[in-house]
Amino acid sequence: xxxxxxxxxxxxxxxxxxxxxxxxxxxxxxxxxxxxxxxxxxxxxxxxxxxxxxxxxxxxxxxxxxxxxxxxxxxxxxxxxxxxxxxxxxxxxxxxxxxxxxxxxxxxxxxxxxxxxxxxxxxxxxxxxxxxxxxxxxxxxxxxxxxxxxxxxxxxxxxxxxxxxxxxxxxxxxxxxxxxxxxxxxxxxxxxxxxxxxxxxxxx
Amino acid sequence: xxxxxxxxxxxxxxxxxxxxxxxxxxxxxxxxxxxxxxxxxxxxxxxxxxxxxxxxxxxxxxxxxxxxxxxxxxxxxxxxxxxxxxxxxxxxxxxxxxxxxxxxxxxxxxxxxxxxxxxxxxxxxxxxxxxxxxxxxxxxxxxxxxxxxxxxxxxxxxxxxxxxxxxxxxxxxxxxxxxxxxxxxxxxxxxxxxxxxxxxxxxxxxxxxxxxxxxxxxxxxxxxxxxxxxxxxxxxxxxxxxxxxxxxxxxxxxxxxxxxxxxxxxxxxxxxx
Numbered sequence: 113x114x115x116x117x118x119x120x121x122x123x124x125x126x127x128x129x130x131x132x133x134x135x136x137x138x139x140x141x142x143x144x145x146x147x148x149x150x151x152x153x154x155x156x157x158x159x160x161x162x163x164x165x166x167x168x169x170x171x172x173x174x175x176x177x178x179x180x181x182x183x184x185x186x187x188x189x190x191x192x193x194x195x196x197x198x199x200x201x202x203x204x205x206x207x208x209x210x211x212x213x214x215x216x217x218x219x220x221x222x223x224x225x226x227x228x229x230x231x232x233x234x235x236x237x238x239x240x241x242x243x244x245x246x247x248x249x250x251x252x253x254x255x256x257x258x259x260x261x262x263x264x265x266x267x268x269x270x271x272x273x274x275x276x277x278x279x280x281x282x283x284x285x286x287x288x289x290x291x292x293x294x295x296x297x298x299x300x301x302x303x304x305x306x307x308x309x310x311x312x313x314x315x316x
Numbered sequence: 317x318x319x320x321x322x323x324x325x326x327x328x329x330x331x332x333x334x335x336x337x338x339x340x341x342x343x344x345x346x347x348x349x350x351x352x353x354x355x356x357x358x359x360x361x362x363x364x365x366x367x368x369x370x371x372x373x374x375x376x377x378x379x380x381x382x383x384x385x386x387x388x389x390x391x392x393x394x395x396x397x398x399x400x401x402x403x404x405x406x407x408x409x410x411x412x413x414x415x416x417x418x419x420x421x422x423x424x425x426x427x428x429x430x431x432x433x434x435x436x437x438x439x440x441x442x443x444x445x446x447x448x449x450x451x452x453x454x455x456x457x458x459x460x461x462x463x464x465x466x467x468x469x470x471x472x473x474x475x476x477x478x479x480x481x482x483x484x485x486x487x488x489x490x491x492x493x494x495x496x497x498x499x500x501x502x503x504x505x506x507x508x509x510x511x512x513x514x515x516x517x518x519x520x521x522x523x524x525x526x527x528x529x530x531x532x533x534x535x536x537x538x539x540x541x542x543x544x545x546x547x548x549x550x551x552x553x554x555x556x557x558x559x560x561x562x563x564x565x566x567x568x569x570x571x572x573x574x575x576x577x578x579x580x581x582x583x584x585x586x587x588x589x
Contacts, residue, residue, distance in 0.1 A: 147375050150372055150377065174364060182372065258350060
């Protein structure tokens with residue numbers, strides 16, 4: 113195993129902190145502006161949003177996540193749906209914020225990484241050292257690095273499918289693509305990763 | 317070539333299985349471990365919110381509702397009643413207008429007549445002529461109070477006029493009526509007003525000679541008839557009837573201008589209803 117091999121520290125996965133049956137009440141309260149409802153929604157979804165943003169190479173993902181939730185809460189009165197749809201809606205905002213943030217970083221010249229085809233951020237491979245290489249394997253930086261090897265669209269699809277736990281249709285809606293295109297991007301991304309890890313597995 | 321290094325292409329079902337963490341083929345362990353790391357590494361503790369978001373989480377937020385699906389209810393039935401209300405003069409006018417608008421046509425006519433009668437009656441009680449009041453009420457014409465002129469005219473007409481009880485314009489009318497009545501009576505009796513010959517060239521002396529008392533008729537008349545004008549009896553009418561313009565002879569005692577009918581002088585407003 114590559115990432116789960118020697119030296120890799122696995123952190124416990126607590127799973128998605130679903131609100132559950134109380135979601136409708138929480139949503140109704142949030143739509144009236146109740147702070148406690150906002151807190152509940154934030155706590156249930158913020159870790160996933162931060163993880164998605166971090167995996168996609170966003171600097172200071174916590175700040176961007178706060179912007180995402182501020183936008184979502186400000187417009188929450190327009191939302192109607194269940195918890196799954198709420199998750200999809202928030203991640204659609206997060207994806208757009210991620211794209212905007214990456215582009216603004218590039219315009220200001222603060223991005224250390226070259227721009228990949230499609231305008232997305234690519235991890236600077238030179239930043240990796242022997243020690244850093246080991247650390248990257250231990251956490252999200254490793255994930256970010258490996259995802260950065262994929263085409264941006266493929267990385268977006270895989271991140272939304274795995275981290276955000278969205279369905280094909282929800283990812284398609286978030287990316288403004290057809291479900292068929294999302295499936296194709298998913299297959300290609302997984303095939304690329306499979307080849308990569310297969311090569312690592314056979315490499316010395 | 318090693319079969320494991322060249323994995324078969326993924327189909328959608330296999331891709332979904334890998335995303336869900338289920339192995340689909342031998343050699344997918346590395347891929348499955350990476351997917352697991354993705355999932356785990358992205359679910360850490362709740363991040364600290366920014367200052368702006370923290371204030372929202374603590375104190376709530378006034379949410380945006382976007383475009384309203386319908387007009388605000390407060391505008392459906394018109395604007396709300398003003399707290400200050402209308403000024404008093406406007407409120408009274410509104411009350412009257414509302415009251416009149418609710419009346420039928422006959423009721424409106426009755427109200428109009430009643431108001432006109434009340435105004436005329438009030439004006440008459442105050443000494444203002446009724447006809448003048450009526451004209452002034454329905455037209456922009458205004459009458460000047462020339463009652464004094466009419467009184468002077470009446471005093472100049474005859475002494476009889478001086479004795480009438482009426483005053484002002486009414487006195488002139490009374491004098492005119494009396495003159496008219498007198499003229500009618502004289503016409504019916506075949507008489508003429510004083511100094512009015514029946515035929516041109518005929519005098520009172522000629523007429524007197526044809527009466528049974530011709531024996532007592534003097535032979536001549538005074539040479540200066542004007543002198544008798546001042547001694548004219550009080551009951552003598554002021555002149556010919558108003559409706560019978562008569563050309564007075566030269567010897568006719570002083571009176572109103574021969575071409576002027578009885579009544580107020582020219583320029584004096586005539587009170588004709």
